[in-house]
Amino acid sequence: MSQNSKVKGKISWQSPSNIALIKYWGKHGNQLPCNPSLSMSLKLSVTTTSLSYNYKEKGKNVDLEFLFNGKRSKQFEKRVGNYLNNLLKEYPYLVDYHLIIDSSNNFPHSSGIASSASAFSALALCIMSLKEICLGDIDRKEFFQEASNLARLGSGSASRSVYGGYTIWGKVEGSTHYSDDYASLLKSTIHPVFQTFYDAILIVSGENKKVGSSAGHSLMEKHPFAKSRYQQAMNHTIEMIDVLETGDMDRFIEIIENEALTLHGLMMSSDPGYILIKSETIEIIERIRNFRQTQKIPITFTLDAGPNVHVLYPESYRKEVIKFIEDELVVLCNAGQWINDSTGKGPKLLNIQ
């Protein structure tokens, strides 16, 4: 234990989930992405994590109790324990304490919303606050950069959740600003239409995925389309940076839908191929495209690694889109569940004792 350290205390962070507009699919080395990804952090779908630490005799491994939604979870305890043990070289003080991590999501567990992004981001931020307690204050920019790097080691998409607004993770051709090691806030100005954007998450199914994202990333290693996919994602990222600045809605919609369908196309054309979307997913997509065409309202969709549909639309059409969702899409949702989320401001430090 260093001189600055406290004997016991508790740190709590709240961190959002994010939705990728340009998808990360395929990794190499120690959780490094094969292409850049660009995401929007959400406002409502968040994980709250507290890290309680209590000084004890130094051990060899991290001494951890993990609670998920208030209940001890041996499954998460093992995963997070391995994650923390792998960090000991850089964060040796983690073995100076008995740690209790208490993590909960404010979105339903059965909603099928990927929680690893918000969960690993909140945890990484708690680890960074503990680092400050043990070693002293860290410059804010470095603090979030290192938190993003730490979050990435738990789950790639989590690297993007340590910021609000729009974030890029992965090197971008022609720019020295972005890195494979951590995510950064989008450097350019965001057009007013995209500053507050809505993401209505339609819960088509809450079932566990048949093929998880780790297995999906691995299947990209021998994927016949991998090379051209990585180049496409690079091109889309470069174009999307421009679109978010100029407010070019037509091009936004084309890129967004292409990214969503490409992600699932890659899953279907993997060896072995697999399908995560459901018939309701396709029906919702058809209805969104039809509504856009007939009503001339700029509404679009994206998909994560699952059957749920993220309906993206500008704030100014909120009333019309909510009515459309309630009248035509809710019937296709599992138990009528949907969450009207939107662009969020990023993580919050809730408490430090």
Ligand code: PMV
């Ligand atoms: O962070 P992971 O390893 O769970 O991978 C997430 C991949 C996608 O959610 C499908 C896309 C993305 O960029 O978030």
